[in-house]
Amino acid sequence: MTEAEMVPIYIMGKRYTVPGALTIMGALEYAGYKLIRGVGCRAAFCGACATVYRIEDDPKLYVGLACGTQVQPGMHLTQIPFYPAERAQYRLDELEPTFATLVKLYPQVLKCLGCGTCTKSCPQDLQVKDYMAAAMRGDIARLADLSFDCIMCGMCVSRCPAEEAQPNIAILGRRLYGRYLAPKAQHLAERVAEIEQGEYDDELAQMKALPEAELRQRYNTRDIEPE
Amino acid sequence: MDGYTPAMRESIKKVEATRPARLRETWPMMTPAEKQEILQRFHPDYKPEGMRALKVGPGKGMRTPHELADLLEAHSLLRQEELDLENIDYDTDVLIIGAGGAGSAAALLARQEGAKVLMVTKLRHGDANTMMAQGGIQAADKATDSPTHHYLDVMGGGHFTNDPDLVEALVRDAPEVIAWLEGLGCMFDKEPDGTLITIHGGGTSRMRMHSARDYSGAEIMRTLRDEVRSYPEDITVIEFAPAVELIMDDRGQVAGAVLLNLETGEHCVVRAKATIIATGGSGRLHYQDFATTNHYGATADGVVLAYRVGADVSFLDTMQYHPTGAAHPTQIVGLLVTEKVRGLGAQVCNIDGNQFVYPRETRDVEASAIIRECVEREKGVVTPSGFTGTWLDSPMIDLIHGPGTIQKELPAMVRQFARFGVDIIRDPMLIYPTLHYQNGGVTLKPDGSTSVPNLFGAGEISGGVHGRNRLMGNSLLEVTVYGRRAGRAAGRRAREVTLGTLTLSHVERWEKEIAEAGIETDVSSPLILPDYTRHGR
Ligand SMILES: Cc1cc2nc3c(=O)[nH]c(=O)nc-3n(C[C@H](O)[C@H](O)[C@H](O)COP(=O)(O)OP(=O)(O)OC[C@H]3O[C@@H](n4cnc5c(N)ncnc54)[C@H](O)[C@@H]3O)c2cc1C
Numbered sequence: 126m127t128e129a130e131m132v133p134i135y136i137m138g139k140r141y142t143v144p145g146a147l148t149i150m151g152a153l154e155y156a157g158y159k160l161i162r163g164v165g166c167r168a169a170f171c172g173a174c175a176t177v178y179r180i181e182d183d184p185k186l187y188v189g190l191a192c193g194t195q196v197q198p199g200m201h202l203t204q205i206p207f208y209p210a211e212r213a214q215y216r217l218d219e220l221e222p223t224f225a226t227l228v229k230l231y232p233q234v235l236k237c238l239g240c241g242t243c244t245k246s247c248p249q250d251l252q253v254k255d256y257m258a259a260a261m262r263g264d265i266a267r268l269a270d271l272s273f274d275c276i277m278c279g280m281c282v283s284r285c286p287a288e289e290a291q292p293n294i295a296i297l298g299r300r301l302y303g304r305y306l307a308p309k310a311q312h313l314a315e316r317v318a319e320i321e322q323g324e325y326d327d328e329l330a331q332m333k334a335l336p337e338a339e340l341r342q343r344y345n346t347r348d349i350e351p352e
Numbered sequence: 353m354d355g356y357t358p359a360m361r362e363s364i365k366k367v368e369a370t371r372p373a374r375l376r377e378t379w380p381m382m383t384p385a386e387k388q389e390i391l392q393r394f395h396p397d398y399k400p401e402g403m404r405a406l407k408v409g410p411g412k413g414m415r416t417p418h419e420l421a422d423l424l425e426a427h428s429l430l431r432q433e434e435l436d437l438e439n440i441d442y443d444t445d446v447l448i449i450g451a452g453g454a455g456s457a458a459a460l461l462a463r464q465e466g467a468k469v470l471m472v473t474k475l476r477h478g479d480a481n482t483m484m485a486q487g488g489i490q491a492a493d494k495a496t497d498s499p500t501h502h503y504l505d506v507m508g509g510g511h512f513t514n515d516p517d518l519v520e521a522l523v524r525d526a527p528e529v530i531a532w533l534e535g536l537g538c539m540f541d542k543e544p545d546g547t548l549i550t551i552h553g554g555g556t557s558r559m560r561m562h563s564a565r566d567y568s569g570a571e572i573m574r575t576l577r578d579e580v581r582s583y584p585e586d587i588t589v590i591e592f593a594p595a596v597e598l599i600m601d602d603r604g605q606v607a608g609a610v611l612l613n614l615e616t617g618e619h620c621v622v623r624a625k626a627t628i629i630a631t632g633g634s635g636r637l638h639y640q641d642f643a644t645t646n647h648y649g650a651t652a653d654g655v656v657l658a659y660r661v662g663a664d665v666s667f668l669d670t671m672q673y674h675p676t677g678a679a680h681p682t683q684i685v686g687l688l689v690t691e692k693v694r695g696l697g698a699q700v701c702n703i704d705g706n707q708f709v710y711p712r713e714t715r716d717v718e719a720s721a722i723i724r725e726c727v728e729r730e731k732g733v734v735t736p737s738g739f740t741g742t743w744l745d746s747p748m749i750d751l752i753h754g755p756g757t758i759q760k761e762l763p764a765m766v767r768q769f770a771r772f773g774v775d776i777i778r779d780p781m782l783i784y785p786t787l788h789y790q791n792g793g794v795t796l797k798p799d800g801s802t803s804v805p806n807l808f809g810a811g812e813i814s815g816g817v818h819g820r821n822r823l824m825g826n827s828l829l830e831v832t833v834y835g836r837r838a839g840r841a842a843g844r845r846a847r848e849v850t851l852g853t854l855t856l857s858h859v860e861r862w863e864k865e866i867a868e869a870g871i872e873t874d875v876s877s878p879l880i881l882p883d884y885t886r887h888g889r
């Protein structure tokens with residue numbers, strides 16, 4: 126297929142002909158939609174543009190990000206710009222990084238069937254089933270690691286027969302990990318204390334007071350830390 | 353599927369052929385004189401025909417790109433509307449306009465000051481430039497580093513035009529902000545003993561770039577968003593409700609805003625004791641027709657709103673063109689290739705596989721060198737859709753740091769290109785400068801206040817911190833440092849202020865001013881959303 130070739134697609138059942146090189150998002154706009162929902166970053170980072178589609182003569186349902194998926198001839202598509210996933214209420218600083226916390230806030234974690242529909246529906250190709258399994262074992266570090274690239278588009282939630290809220294469980298896991306389980310940065314705490322105690326006040330004041338020519342001179346001759 | 357054409361493959365062979373030699377080669381940095389010359393000849397900011405002087409408002413006489421000038425010299429969207437300001441839909445202590453990183457940080461700190469917060473935003477909470485930042489955030493927290501080193505790098509990066517007080521606050525608060533984020537559960541990259549992993553960025557003299565894989569901004573944004581969602585009784589968030597005009601009171605203070613419900617078309621009135629503008633940048637104005645890395649809502653709305661109530665602005669004549677935007681495949685043209693790729697050692701080379709610039713010059717210089725290589729020296733690679741670019745030799749990274757590094761450190765980049773048939777672990781990526789960041793904006797003071805009473809600002813909307821050029825990693829930092837500062841200051845202000853009667857008389861005054869300045873325009877602003885219908889951008 127050349128870049129300029131036009132292809133037929135079906136937006137919520139209606140046929141349009143669009144350049145085959147476009148993303149689904151580009152195609153929606155080419156067709157004349159001025160998007161309000163279902164668009165955010167346009168670069169596969171925000172999860173606003175989850176789309177479900179099917180290709181003619183293929184019974185399978187596919188999911189993709191409208192901003193990160195090229196159109197195909199005979200694509201039948203609809204966007205799912207919002208999905209009402211459950212989010213538990215909590216304050217991170219009142220929690221403990223344990224299995225009990227996960228289960229208390231999201232009791233349905235235990236109801237996961239392990240069917241893997243979530244993994245199949247992830248446009249980021251994450252092992253959602255595996256991170257849910259980690260959650261069921263209380264392995265918060267693994268839950269955090271495996272779910273790290275989640276952009277919270279909600280497609281897994283929309284397809285889950287057990288009505289799990291995977292992205293919200295995952296962010297809880299990552300925040301528990303980041304705050305409580307990851308090793309603390311000692312040098313960071315020390316630097317914060319030094320600054321609070323005013324250790325850099327004098328040298329900063331001196332640097333600020335330098336005439337511009339002198340500042341330039343310092344800048345142009347400053348040493349660069351080797352890698 | 354091979355994402356590269358046979359002609360591109362020929363050039364890639366040359367890149368591969370020079371790679372072993374380049375691995376031992378360090379291209380010299382430019383001298384200050386060479387930098388000045390290349391900027392003048394090739395940087396878009398230096399093109400006189402790209403800008404004009406503003407004829408009206410607090411920035412009268414300042415130069416700015418036509419696309420922004422058109423919006424600053426435009427009519428109010430409320431010109432023809434009959435609004436009843438006595439009919440208040442929301443009454444709050446602190447109104448925050450824009451729920452990106454700066455807005456979210458501000459909301460948390462304003463709440464800590466005891467304020468009730470209303471945060472309104474154009475798209476969803478977190479559909480924002482902050483979500484897209486990949487490379488990282490700067491802070492001087494290593495033994496080899498200090499806030500003073502950081503200060504010098506920021507000033508030099510900004511060509512010594514920055515406001516020193518703003519820079520001082522930035523570098524001083526930086527370690528504290530990282531510690532704050534760590535406490536909120538941000539998963540920064542760390543060594544097993546907890547030491548934060550830091551690398552160089554363009555223009556840094558010390559390795560102080562912190563990252564969270566290449567989802568650094570996403571990790572910060574989603575963490576702040578989740579934290580905001582933990583206080584529903586104090587912080588209310590309304591999505592798809594952009595502010596279209598600020599409201600003043602009869603004492604000359606900002607006192608809230610008019611919102612537009614994007615789905616129903618209705619307006620509503622917010623009264624607020626203090627207002628923070630945190631609407632981010634303006635990449636979607638596509639200055640000089642450049643593609644952009646920015647999210648869909650980056651249309652300079654906040655600058656327009658603040659301008660109309662008379663807020664001082666600065667550095668509106670300088671935009672950042674990121675040296676490495678994708679030039680191929682077509683579907684991702686303009687999207688960011690994170691600076692971390694160069695930070696990890698990838699070099700930039702031309703169609704013959706030769707280096708032509710030190711890979712970590714400041715962004716303006718690096719971008720100018722790439723433009724020169726393509727435009728003047730004609731050593732760029734032309735793509736099937738007619739774009740031109742130079743190579744960024746990503747496979748070097750695994751050769752330098754060991755196999756698996758690219759996959760581990762740059763998962764978002766690997767995915768972005770793989771979606772359209774390019775494997776950046778095996779093949780280099782084709783890049784060209786792309787519109788990335790608004791260096792200037794509403795002039796801030798160190799506490800996040802502006803020249804207008806009761807109006808605060810934070811984030812990419814601001815002007816002065818970065819001077820004429822921002823270094824990578826200093827805007828995620830600015831977003832959190834100044835988001836927190838503005839939130840704190842606005843929260844305190846809300847405790848002491850007494851509002852008068854609400855008015856939109858400044859809008860009438862504005863209409864008079866543009867008429868008197870002889871401006872004839874059919875543009876109304878803010879833009880709110882770009883119009884890509886029937887374009888296929
Ligand atoms: C692709 C990319 C990569 C980047 N990488 C880095 C990096 O590695 N390191 C770094 O330091 N910086 C980086 N930056 C820059 C940095 O991310 C941004 O400058 C910063 O996040 C801006 O934050 P903000 O809160 O000011 O604006 P945003 O995060 O953009 O938030 C502003 C919010 O306000 C909303 N809004 C706009 N208009 C209105 C209105 N009228 N009413 C209500 N809401 C409105 C927007 O939709 C948005 O949600 C990057 C930027 C981009 C685009």
Ligand code: FES
Binds near residue numbers: 165167191
């Ligand atoms: S628009 Fe953000 S993921 Fe597609």
